[in-house]
Amino acid sequence: MATFNFDDALKQLQSGKPLTGLDGILTPLIKQLTEAALQAELDQHLAQQRQSDESSTTNRKNGYTRKTIKAPSGNFELDTPRDREGSFEPQLVKKHQTRLTDEIDRKILGLFAIGMSYQDISQHIHEMYGIDVSNATISGITDKVIPELRQWQSRPLDAIYPIVWLDAIHYKVRNKDTGLYRNQAVYTILAVNTEGHKELIGLYLSESEGAAYWLNVLTDLNNRGVQDILIACVDGLKGFPEAIAAVFPDTEVQHCVIHQIRNSLRYVGSKHHKAFMADLKPVYRAATLALAEAALDELEVKWGDQYPLVIKSWRNNWPTLSAYFKYPADIRKAIYTTNAVEAVHRQFRKLTKTKGGFSSENALLKLLYAGIMQASSRWTMPIANWGKTISQLSIHFEGRLDGIMEI
Numbered sequence: 001m002a003t004f005n006f007d008d009a010l011k012q013l014q015s016g017k018p019l020t021g022l023d024g025i026l027t028p029l030i031k032q033l034t035e036a037a038l039q040a041e042l043d044q045h046l047a048q049q050r051q052s053d054e055s056s057t058t059n060r061k062n063g064y065t066r067k068t069i070k071a072p073s074g075n076f077e078l079d080t081p082r083d084r085e086g087s088f089e090p091q092l093v094k095k096h097q098t099r100l101t102d103e104i105d106r107k108i109l110g111l112f113a114i115g116m117s118y119q120d121i122s123q124h125i126h127e128m129y130g131i132d133v134s135n136a137t138i139s140g141i142t143d144k145v146i147p148e149l150r151q152w153q154s155r156p157l158d159a160i161y162p163i164v165w166l167d168a169i170h171y172k173v174r175n176k177d178t179g180l181y182r183n184q185a186v187y188t189i190l191a192v193n194t195e196g197h198k199e200l201i202g203l204y205l206s207e208s209e210g211a212a213y214w215l216n217v218l219t220d221l222n223n224r225g226v227q228d229i230l231i232a233c234v235d236g237l238k239g240f241p242e243a244i245a246a247v248f249p250d251t252e253v254q255h256c257v258i259h260q261i262r263n264s265l266r267y268v269g270s271k272h273h274k275a276f277m278a279d280l281k282p283v284y285r286a287a288t289l290a291l292a293e294a295a296l297d298e299l300e301v302k303w304g305d306q307y308p309l310v311i312k313s314w315r316n317n318w319p320t321l322s323a324y325f326k327y328p329a330d331i332r333k334a335i336y337t338t339n340a341v342e343a344v345h346r347q348f349r350k351l352t353k354t355k356g357g358f359s360s361e362n363a364l365l366k367l368l369y370a371g372i373m374q375a376s377s378r379w380t381m382p383i384a385n386w387g388k389t390i391s392q393l394s395i396h397f398e399g400r401l402d403g404i405m406e407i
Contacts, residue, residue, distance in 0.1 A: 031076040034069075038090050042081045045088050059085045070098055070133075108133070108141045113370035115351035142370070146362055149369045157201055157221065160228045160400070161191040162393050163334060164201075165341035166217075167235055168209040169348055171364055172357035181357045185209040186348070186368065187217050190341040192334075194401070196382025196390065200344065200372055201226075205361050211239030218247040230397050231323075233335050235259040241320055250400070255320040256338040257284045264310045276303060283314075284336070289325035328392055330385045347375050 042061065049059055064079040080090060089095070104125065111121045118135045125133050166189050172181040187209070189202035202221060206213045214237070229251045234240045241253045261280065268276050279299050286292035296318070300311045314321065324336040334340070351371040358364040383389075394401040 031078065034093060035079055038093065039081055041090055042083060042088055059083050070104065105141050108138055109370065112142045113374040117354055142366055145366050145370050149365060157225045158193055159225060161193060161226065162230045162390065163192045164229050165190045165233045165338050167338050167341045169345045173361055173364055174357060174359050176360065188341055188344055190344055192383060196386030198379045200376060203368060205365060211237060211243045214240060215243040215246060218243060222247050228400060230393060230400065231335050233338050235338060236263060236317065252323055253320045254323045254335045255317055257321060258337045260317060260321055267310050268307055289322060292322060292325060330389045331392060347371060
């Protein structure tokens with residue numbers, strides 16, 4: 001076994017040879033220390049056997065098994081000592097282990113969580129460590145988050161959330177039976193807890209978005225401990241308010257005004273977009289409910305004959321579109337759109353922008369989960385003016401925050 005010489009290594013470092021990575025001077029030292037530690041493990045194993053009355057005292061060393069080890073300092077050939085009886089189980093580098101530490105795994109998971117492709121991850125790891133990792137290896141490492149994801153998806157939740165935003169985003173996922181790609185909906189539930197911190201409380205996958213599946217999602221939240229939601233902010237999906245009421249009958253539903261505007265403009269001629277929006281702004285930006293309703297009446301007078309379906313939609317959805325008018329500005333700003341959960345979806349799109357489709361549901365969910373866990377680590381501060389907001393909510397929803405607001 002070659003001996004690592006510190007003076008020689010220092011001269012190599014001073015001459016410009018790298019410390020780590022491909023051909024790094026640290027690799028021989030890592031190899032030497034690892035083999036010495038394994039040799040010590042075997043010596044201890046044999047000594048324990050000799051001291052035991054139940055074990056044979058004839059067992060002894062029996063050469064070495066060689067394998068290639070991938071380490072942050074670079075690849076090296078490791079000679080693992082063996083015993084004649086085959087009872088020695090090394091602990092520092094186990095029998096089928098090919099990576100010396102989990103540093104590379106953590107690096108791969110970190111790169112995966114920011115949306116890097118397998119090819120880019122492989123290239124990055126090679127440049128940093130001089131190690132070649134295959135797509136299968138990267139997939140195996142990133143699959144380690146799947147059990148963590150499942151545990152996270154079923155974790156207990158708080159009993160009450162003051163504000164919850166619910167929305168869906170769609171991706172193409174390969175069907176394992178047919179091999180064809182199909183659109184699937186990822187259901188995202190973002191909440192503000194009673195301390196004012198944002199928290200992603202649910203991530204679900206279904207073949208399509210619909211009120212029936214949202215009912216399943218809400219039931220799951222209830223089974224995981226959620227007893228009450230004060231305000232649920234949703235898009236204009238038909239049947240959504242009824243699904244919420246079926247599980248959380250006291251929850252107030254606020255339809256996203258921005259979704260309503262987008263849907264309205266789909267049915268307004270492009271040449272009228274600017275004028276229609278100018279007349280619509282006084283409706284949703286009004287200071288009071290009375291002023292908003294007056295502006296809606298004026299909108300109908302001017303545009304009702306040309307676009308009756310648009311006006312009818314605003315009238316039909318008005319009870320949930322206008323819910324935010326009863327609150328002060330701080331609460332209005334938080335609830336009258338689903339911007340908060342759409343910001344999460346923008347993060348998802350950054351992660352998936354280079355992906356045309358996903359080979360499986362797990363491939364999609366593990367990427368979204370890894371990405372949002374990294375993003376949510378920055379959600380350390382409560383939302384703006386939360387103390388004032390929660391105090392106002394405790395008045396509007398009398399008794400439902402009892403215990404939370406005790407001083």
